[in-house]
Amino acid sequence: MSIRLVSWNVNGLRAVSAKPEWRWFAENTCDVIGLQETKAMPEQLKPEVANPEGWEAHWASSVVKKGYSGVAVFSRIKPLAVRCELPQPEWQGEGRILHLEFEKFHCFTCMGCRSFLTPYVDENGKPIPGRFKRVPYKMGFFDAFTAYAEECRKSKPIVVCGDFNIAHKAIDLARPKQNEKNTGFLPEERAFLDRFTALGYVDTFRHVHGDVEGRYSWWSYKMRAREKNVGWRIDYFFVSEELKPYIRDAWIEDDVYGSDHCPVGLELDI
Numbered sequence: 326m327s328i329r330l331v332s333w334n335v336n337g338l339r340a341v342s343a344k345p346e347w348r349w350f351a352e353n354t355c356d357v358i359g360l361q362e363t364k365a366m367p368e369q370l371k372p373e374v375a376n377p378e379g380w381e382a383h384w385a386s387s388v389v390k391k392g393y394s395g396v397a398v399f400s401r402i403k404p405l406a407v408r409c410e411l412p413q414p415e416w417q418g419e420g421r422i423l424h425l426e427f428e429k430f431h432c433f434t435c436m437g438c439r440s441f442l443t444p445y446v447d448e449n450g451k452p453i454p455g456r457f458k459r460v461p462y463k464m465g466f467f468d469a470f471t472a473y474a475e476e477c478r479k480s481k482p483i484v485v486c487g488d489f490n491i492a493h494k495a496i497d498l499a500r501p502k503q504n505e506k507n508t509g510f511l512p513e514e515r516a517f518l519d520r521f522t523a524l525g526y527v528d529t530f531r532h533v534h535g536d537v538e539g540r541y542s543w544w545s546y547k548m549r550a551r552e553k554n555v556g557w558r559i560d561y562f563f564v565s566e567e568l569k570p571y572i573r574d575a576w577i578e579d580d581v582y583g584s585d586h587c588p589v590g591l592e593l594d595i
Contacts, residue, residue, distance in 0.1 A: 332486035334586035346583030359434030
């Protein structure tokens with residue numbers, strides 16, 4: 326049985342669903358769609374967006390700050406169970422994770438915080454103190470998620486997709502040297518993905534495509550970055566290694582516009 330999944334940080338679902346690019350959803354043939362940075366409660370959206378026909382919709386929206394973060398999952402396959410948030414209260418309230426349990430695997434859609442202030446330099450171009458103030462929260466969230474995923478993994482394999490807001494290797498961004506001290510490519514952020522993959526979580530895009538260069542999923546809106554392909558690969562599909570033999574394809578839909586991110590996808594034969 327082939328299962329196709331896709332993930333997209335839409336950077337505001339109310340905004341992107343009003344654009345012509347949202348036809349991407351209507352034309353999508355995947356079985357599961359995970360969205361990040363929805364920035365909305367379902368009741369703030371048109372009914373055909375919040376609960377599209379033919380899909381089962383699940384939401385985790387931020388309750389600590391309106392119009393912030395948020396994830397959603399649309400599935401043509403009925404899950405056995407759905408859970409929002411991690412078990413610990415300190416990682417709850419920002420709408421950063423949804424857990425759908427299917428017959429043969431646990432599926433997570435998650436979103437790591439950006440962990441910087443905007444702007445993060447002053448008018449003289451000097452770094453603002455505390456600009457990385459959310460890095461500890463980001464690392465704590467991912468460590469808590471990893472522990473939770475490992476518990477779930479005892480019952481069945483794991484699929485996790487989303488915007489991790491971390492480029493793992495130098496090959497995963499266009500300008501690694503210039504970004505070594507910038508969030509998203511900090512040593513402690515990259516070290517988390519080292520630990521995560523060492524536990525047996527497979528970066529499916531690299532598994533399928535190897536060390537192909539110039540493939541990114543996020544581009545700044547500034548300086549015509551997308552046109553120049555000055556990007557970062559920070560959106561992923563990971564699977565626990567038990568599913569590695571069942572990876573059929575993984576891809577980046579960099580021809581899809583409407584957000585500063587593009588969709589990424591995975592196909593499993595399971």
